[in-house]
Amino acid sequence: MEMKMSKPICVNEEYKDAVVVGAGFAGMYMLYQLGQLGMSAVGLEAGDGVGGVWYWNRYPGARCDIESMQYSYSFSRELEDEWDWSERFAGQQEILSYAQHVAERFGLIEKINFNARVTKAEFDETTSTWVVIVNGDRAIRAKFLLLATGSLSASSMPDIKGIDTFRGQSFHTGKWPHEPVSFEGKKVAIIGTGSSAIQCIPKIAQEAEELLVFQRTPNFSVPLHNRPLSESDYKYWRSNYQELRHQMRYARGGFVVDKGMPSALEVSPEERDREYTKRWNNGGLGFTAAFEDLLFSKEANNTAAEFLRRRIANIIQDKKIAEVLTPSGYPVGAKRICCDTSYFETFNKNNVRVIDVNKASIKEITERGISTSEEMHEVDSIIFATGYDALTGAITRIDIRGRGGQLLSDKWSAGPRTYLGLLTANFPNMFMITGPGSPSVLANMIMAIEQHVDWIHDCLAFMDSNGMDEIEPEVSAEEDWVNHVNELAQKSLYYNANSWYLGANVPGKTRVFMPYIGGLGNYRSICDEISEEGYRGFSFKSSSTTKVVEK
Ligand code: NAP
DSSP: OOOOOOOOSOTTSEEEEEEEEOOSHHHHHHHHHHHHTTOOEEEEOSSSSSOTHHHHOOOTTOBOSSOTTTSSOOSOHHHHHHOOOSBSSOBHHHHHHHHHHHHHHTTOGGGEESSOOEEEEEEETTTTEEEEEETTTEEEEEEEEEEOOOSSOSBOOOOOTTGGGOOSEEEEGGGOOSSOOOOTTOEEEEEOOSHHHHHHHHHHHHHOSEEEEEESSOOOEEEOOOOBOOHHHHHHHHHHHHHHHHHHHHSSSSSOOOOOBSOTTSSOHHHHHHHHHHHHHHOSGGGGGSBTTTTTOHHHHHHHHHHHHHHHHHHOSSHHHHHHHOOOSSOBTTBOOEEESSHHHHTTSTTEEEEETTTSOEEEEOSSEEEESSOEEEOSEEEEOOOBOTTTHHHHTSEEEOGGGOBHHHHTTTSOOOBTTTBOTTSTTEEETTOBTBSGGGSOHHHHHHHHHHHHHHHHHHHHHTTEEEEEEOHHHHHHHHHHHHHHHHTSSGGGSOOGGGTTTSTTOOOOOOSOTTOHHHHHHHHHHHHHTTSTTEEEEEGGGSOOOOO
């Protein structure tokens, strides 16, 4: 279908029907779908290649913890058939190669401008268009602004005195260098013990002379049990792919997992243990699906926590070290559960030491290392595995202004406000892909991305065929959705931990639960119902009521 979009506004500006910010999996699929609609679109990407998080996160051990046959696009049967994943859980390099393959195969590369960071975007009410500023000086005007900026892409550095004075090498896991980094013979410090740290600690410990792990909160982690994919795996997946993809689309987490039992408290301790052991041995995120009440009942959750604590005690030989690394005081899954390959085992090595910063607090980073309240640690390298200003950071770090010049970061100062995580009132035609208020990080991101992009595709087609120029949520619909997202989260145990889901890792960020916990399948049905009911809760403006200046 060829879409009839407005003409260029002014001779000195570039004009596109749509600007897509970010060339990760969301941006690439959005560009593909805009192409299907016949719209002119440009992708703007700060990096010099596609892949998003998989472009930036090149730290040793970086790997996806959703199975590769599930963490891959489902929109093209040919793509599914022609791409062979080598492992059950793909590593960063293979996922990046896949992203590059997709970009080339579907002609997306030529639509993307690389090294193009969007610094500002302002809605021009007189023409119903967005003026997008790239690298501070280039202007592109577009009818639609599509933010495919990623949920975990705005890296967060700790506020530690003297952080810039360190003379050795320093890295953030989310901005890892493209050239190989060797830790051979080096004394290395790593700050953080989240998913990124848990993946790279075992790898770095194999190389470094000494590895010091600065831990603030111990994490629950289950083994990944990665392995090469076999012929029989392929046979199974390829002969059932359509049915399995359907299941993924309607699954709570966007991936196929053995269905759990209703309650951990309704089975005997032996049966519970068998279930946890089965899932532990199977590996990956399926552990938390063992019982449906794990994230809703403290008592049920305790049974999973106790199981995982026993495992840590069995793996780590030194009781004192095991104690430091054993999580307590928050429920399993309330902080994102980690998946590892020999994480706890690594602390049995003589060259690895954990430092509990609750006891030996970090006072300062100096030219030579990290000084705590207990001692000075001279190191050659410091790795900041300190995470992200999640879900909102990549959006609010752009100077985005809607109607009347309202700043998006002001509107969201007490937490993000969206309708369905897709749009926000007063910022017409600005779609967010997997934005706050949608399942996003609680689901297999690729399935969540496809659902959002497909919905946006249909919405743009609807607008075109009905002569609509603007879409934005009604304030009351947005209010109801924000309340609904909060009410669901409050019924869960998610508020019982200081997690990035809540923004608790970023000093000064309002503590509010950002993703939608109702599950991807339910969320998909809600979005479909809303569009089938004529886009309930959205208001539209037609061409006759907006001015477009002809070139
Ligand atoms: P993260 O989970 O936010 O972990 C950051 C770590 O840094 C935490 O241990 C945090 O401690 C610590 N930290 C932050 N500031 C600190 C400070 N000032 N002093 C001491 N410690 C500090 O970040 P991440 O590990 O990069 O992971 C983020 C998310 O990305 C994951 O949860 C996951 O969703 C995704 N991810 C997935 C994979 C995968 O597919 N396997 C891999 C990597 C990342 P506190 O816990 O006390 O805040």
